Amino acid sequence: MSLARVATRSRNGLNATLIWVETHLSQGLPAIVMVGISESVVRDAKERVRSAIISSGFRWPDSRLTISFSPASALKTGASFDLPIAVSILLASKQLPDALAQGTEFYGELSLDGRVLTTTGLLAAGASEREKQVTIFTPKPNAMALAPFCSRVVGLRHLSELRTPDRLSESDFRECSPARTNGVATTYQLPAGQxxxxxxxxxxxxxxxxxxxxxEPGAGKTMTAGLIRQLLPDPSDKEMLETQILFDIANKPCPSHRPFRSPHHSISLTGLVGGTRHATPGEISLAHHGILFLDELPEFSLATIEALRQPLEAGHIQITRAEQSHLYPAKFQLIAAMNPCPCGYRGSSETACRCSSSALTRYDAKLSGPLLDRIDMFIRVSRSKLSDVMAPQTTQYDRLERVRQSVLVARESQIVRQGQQNSLLPSSDVLDSCSLTGETKKWLESTGE
Known part of the structure; x- marks a missing residue:
């Protein structure tokens, strides 16, 4: 009778739960039984692991194998359990040294020929081990991404490489360095006179x-959204880490600055808020700590627009599927643009509006009161006048740098005054942090009347 225990992790939102994979070899007819994990994962993993072990030159145990995943209540999905299952079997059958299970964790999918394949969502596991001295064995392509978030990482190309772990430790162990960020390279130009x-x-x-x-079209609404992105300060290490984890889960390349997501108005509800069979994050979560730009807002479906109400209020979204539920952050800054009507020229002094009254009514009804209540600022934009375009202009770059410094100073003063941005300030604290002078109160009262 032999028993082996291997550590791995299972992703749950941005967090990763520690999972123990225990393999017990006993007398009886050769068979493999897995407990504490969903049947779909068991069905996929059993044959992959068996073929990978044999193809890597190891011996498949001629015993009854019982493999347990604990805690049983924890969510366990994905193919990243292949490698820890295979290692626990090889340890229990004495084909690998027991020391390999000490202070280590294993992640990775296995191909039938024993190759260790790239998997998504491993950054959440690496971030969970940031303060611990744990060695992580992971697919080679994932090792570089994991390096900033763990004490030591080993990149594996093939299961057979575990025969010589000492050689791996010399060549593939790497001390980690913190992630670095850089600013936005693109410069957005606003029309003159705006x-x-x-x-x-x-x-x-x-x-x-x-x-x-x-x-109306051509007034500079879309370029303003890009300008706001340039004005935002660089993300903190914590913000960048959360962004990288979300993009890793979604299997998308991570931006080096704050994310800027601009989905087309034909996007589905699932694409915006998240979902699919694997409960992946949607655009609102990929815009976490960044900007979600919705151009032509009324052209989005009504269900998609209304789905923004809850994350705008709460700053997160709960994605639930048949066997799993993930809580993803969604603290994004919504920048939206729209035409005043379907033809785009309602209220224009130059072009007459061609829309019927019924078309205008339907267009205005796409934006509900509860959604508009969650938007802080509204601005009506007109096209630049010819005289403004022809007048001498300050260079855009100089103006951009001045405004960006002004934004940084304003953000710092908000943190000193109230500990957070103005947009995050609770209603009960607004009057305390933003009290009005007597003259300003009189002006507001007279304006309101």
Missing amino acids: ASLWRAAEIAAAGGHHLLMSG
Whole structure:
């Protein structure tokens, strides 16, 4: 009778739960039984692991194998359990040294010929081990991404490489260094004469406020969204780590700056909020700590628009499927743009609107009151006048740098004053942190009347 115990982790949202894979070899007819894991994972893993072990030159045990995954209540999905299952079998059958299970964790999918294949979602596991002295064995392509988040990492190309772990430790162990970020390279140009857009972009970037721009085509709404991205400060290490984990789960390349997501208005509800069979994060989570830009907002489906209400309020989204439920963060800054009507020229002084009254009613009804209540800033934009375009202009780069420094100063003052951005300030604290002078109160009262 032989028993082996191997550590791995199972992703749950941005976190990763420690899972123990225990293999027990006993007398009886050769068979393999897995407990504590869903039947779909068992069905897929059994034959892959068996073929990988034999193809790697190891011996398949001529015994009854009982493999347990604990805690049984923890969510366990994906193919990353292949490698820990195979290692636990090889340890229990004395084909690998017992020391290999000490202070180590294993992640990775196995091919039938024994290759260790890349899997998604491993950054969540690496981040969980950031403060621990644990050696992680992972697929070779994942090792570089995991390096900043764990004490030591070993990249494996093939299961047979575990025969010589000492050689792996010399060549593939790496001490980790913190992740680095850099700014946005693209420079967005606003049309001349749009001082109101510059000011709106500055206020939105400084306070993290949601912004809705309405105006005729060509007024500069889309470029303003890109400008706001440039005005945002570089993300902190913690913010960048969360962004990298979300993009790793979604199997997408991670941006080096704050994310800027701009989905087409034909996007599905699942694509925006997340879902699919594997409960992957959607665009609202991929925009976490960044900007979600929705151009032509009324052209999105009604269900998609209304789905924004809960994450705008709570800052997270719960994705639930048949056998799993994941809580993903969704603290994004919503920047939305729309035409004033379907033809785009309602209220224009130059072009007459061609829309019928019924078309205008349907268009306006796409944006509900509860959604608009969650948007902090509204601005109506007009096209630049010819005289503004022809007038001498300050260089965009110089102006951008001045406004960006103003945004940084404003953000720092908000943190000193109230410990958070203005957009995150609870209603009960607004008057305490943003009290009005007597003259300003009189002006508001007279304006309201």
